[in-house]
Amino acid sequence: MKTVKGGYAVTAAILALSLAAVGCTKPPKWKDDLDAALAKQAEVKQYAFTGETDLDIGLPAPPSGANAATTTLVSLFSKSQISWTGLSSSEPKRLEADYKLTPGGSSASTSFTLPVILTEGKLYMSIPLLNKEGEYFSFETAKPSTSGSGAASALPVDGLSNVxxxxxxxxxxLLQDFDAKWFKKDKEAEELPDGKSGTVLRMSITESNRDAITEKIKTKLPAVIDVWKTDGILTTAQADALKKGVSGTWKLTSGELAFTLDEEGFIRKETVKINYQPADGTDRHISYTQAFNGINQPPAFQKETPKNVKPFEDVLKLLQNSSAK
Incomplete structure (x- = not known):
């Protein structure tokens, strides 16, 4: 009888050790922490921001006869560097920022800065080469601007505050179906501009997981594009066109996602680096970094509402006249 009892004890001990071993192999909760931080961004109503992006995505050339606006945008976003700094408030809705654009990337010698102001239901933007110094074009955020033919310009300017x-x-x-084992926490804390400590959560795209991540992203991208449509960043037509564009043959080659969280759980810096190859095998990349400071503190807005203003329809006329020449 003692032997039987001893056998139960040994079995219980083995079971306990087995359960402990299973517990030790469970992936850390870094993915859950990141998801909670991303959800917490909905609580951010006011903030200062700085960021930059480096694009080399090789957009196809626009068709012959395309207007100047289309040609310029394709050139700008096909290969360029963009940096920005600004302030934002959602209650009341206001934004001011300066965007520095360098078409052609870091090797280009020409760059220009676009001051942007969103206030009282209007977006103001001063576009170099089209505006004189101190002159702005205005956009009504409540309704789309129209060209002379009456066609909507499809510029969802109100969505800028929802980016x-x-x-x-x-x-x-995108991260919903990612393997929790892909996420890591840096051993060293990152010092934030306000002197506090930040926790860095990271996910690397490596040779061992890039194929799996590629397929998961392809599956999720249509839903992601719908998010951008819902939040006013894309119109329905733009979203449909983008879905067709991302459905082609491409694969990730390497990259990294990194997020710095402060002690309250807010994201203070986010970095996305994606290297990929389209069907032709050309190496392309997207690199993006943005930092947030002064979260939920009243922004010290500096820019005044422009007084020298032209309607956006004037932009369309200029571009149409340019493309007609």
């Missing part, structure tokens, strides 16, 4: 939310929502969509 941070749209990015957080779309990242949550």
């Amino acid at each position: 941070n939310k749209a990015l957080s929502d779309s990242l949550r969509q």
Whole structure:
């Protein structure tokens, strides 16, 4: 009888050790922490921001006869560097920022800065080569601008104030099916501009997981594009066109996602680096970094509402006249 009892004890001990071993192999909760931080971004109502992006995505040349606006945008976003700094408030809705654009990337010698102001239901933008110094074009955020033919310009300017939310929502969509074992926490804390410590969560795209991540992203991208449409960043027509564009043959080669969280759980810096190859095998990349400071503190807005203003329809006329020459 003692032997039987001893056998139960040994079995119980082995079972306990087995359960402990299973517990030790469970992936850390870094993915859950990141998802919670992305969800917490909805609580951010006011903030200062700085960021930059480096694009080399090789957009196809626009068809012959395309207007100057289309040609310029394709050139700008096909290969360029963009940096920005600004302040944002969602209650009341206001934004001011300066965007420095360098078409052609770091090797280019020409760059220009676009001051942007969103206030009282209007977006103001001063475009070099089209505006005189101190002159702005205005956009009504409540309704799309129209060209002389009456066609909508399809510029969802009200969505500019939703970019941070749209990015957080779309990242949550993308990361949902990612393996928790891909996420790591840096051993060293990162010092934040306000002197506090930040925790860095990271996910690397490596040779061992890049194929799996490629397929998961391809599956999720249509839903992500819908998020950008819902948040006002894309119109329905733009979203449909983008879905067709991302459905082609491409694969990730390497990259990294990194997020710095402060002690309250807010994201203070986010970095996305994606290297990929389209069907032709050309190496392409997208690199993006943005930092947030002064979260939920009243922004010290500096820019005044422009007094020298022209309607956006004037931009369309200029571009149409340019393309007609």
